[in-house]
Amino acid sequence: xxxxTQTPKFRVLKTGQSMTLLCAQDxxxxxMYWYRQDPGMGLRLIHYSVGEGTTAKGEVPxxxxxxxxxxxxxxxxxxxxxxxxxxxxxxxSSYDGTSGSWVETQxxxxxxxxxxx
Amino acid sequence: DQQVKQNSPSLSVQEGRISxxxxxxxxSMFDYFLWYKKYPAEGPTFLISxxxxxxxxxxxxxxxxxxxxxxxxxxxxxxxxxxxSAVYFCAASPVTGNQFYFGTGTSLTxxx
Numbered sequence: 001x002x003x004x005t006q007t008p009k010f011r012v013l014k015t016g017q018s019m020t021l022l023c024a025q026d027x028x029x030x031x032m033y034w035y036r037q038d039p040g041m042g043l044r045l046i047h048y049s050v051g052e053g054t055t056a057k058g059e060v061p062x063x064x065x066x067x068x069x070x071x072x073x074x075x076x077x078x079x080x081x082x083x084x085x086x087x088x089x090x091x092x093s094s095y096d097g098t099s100g101s102w103v104e105t106q107x108x109x110x111x112x113x114x115x116x117x
Numbered sequence: 118d119q120q121v122k123q124n125s126p127s128l129s130v131q132e133g134r135i136s137x138x139x140x141x142x143x144x145s146m147f148d149y150f151l152w153y154k155k156y157p158a159e160g161p162t163f164l165i166s167x168x169x170x171x172x173x174x175x176x177x178x179x180x181x182x183x184x185x186x187x188x189x190x191x192x193x194x195x196x197x198x199x200x201x202s203a204v205y206f207c208a209a210s211p212v213t214g215n216q217f218y219f220g221t222g223t224s225l226t227x228x229x
Contacts, residue, residue: 042221058216090160108160
């Protein structure tokens with residue numbers, strides 16, 4: 001049981017290049033999330049998915065696209081990278097996102113460090 | 118605008134003493150609160166949570182207190198251990214939302 005894995009761990013891009021970050025989870029979780037972490041900003045939600053084939057915007061979605069073609073995978077795409085997208089990207093998953101009687105926790109991947117020059 | 122705030126970027130505590138980490142929020146619709154712990158080069162890991170119907174939740178050395186009227190929660194670690202040295206994030210989720218809102222984190226250093 002690997003939990004949440006992210007590929008790649010580190011990447012350097014030039015401005016204008018594109019790339020895709022892959023997140024995979026083997027816990028059969030319905031919900032998946034992409035966050036970015038910047039100094040002094042905490043974690044901010046980029047996009048999330050409540051199930052296979054669905055995606056929704058978070059706090060900071062501009063410049064990113066996502067896809068959830070399979071339940072276990074959540075892809076984050078940068079079509080034209082900008083220096084402002086230099087950050088550490090975390091993927092997370094959870095059973096579902098509704099507050100309720102169950103313990104609502106997100107399981108995070110180890111992060112992808114992206115540098116855009 | 119930051120809806121969840123951790124106003125202390127860092128905290129140093131002697132081993133064996135109590136660590137108190139604070140978190141404030143502005144959105145009255147938040148009803149579930151969590152604390153995460155993060156070591157360098159790793160993703161955050163869940164530590165403890167509390168629902169808005171409670172004012173206290175304990176798990177071993179960790180206790181979270183919630184003061185809804187003040188929109189304030191705190192994490193107490195007693196006794197603090199060097200292995201507790203990490204960045205701690207508080208997070209909140211609204212009643213009907215699918216989103217978690219995170220604070221900026223507090224870096225805790227426990228001095229042996």
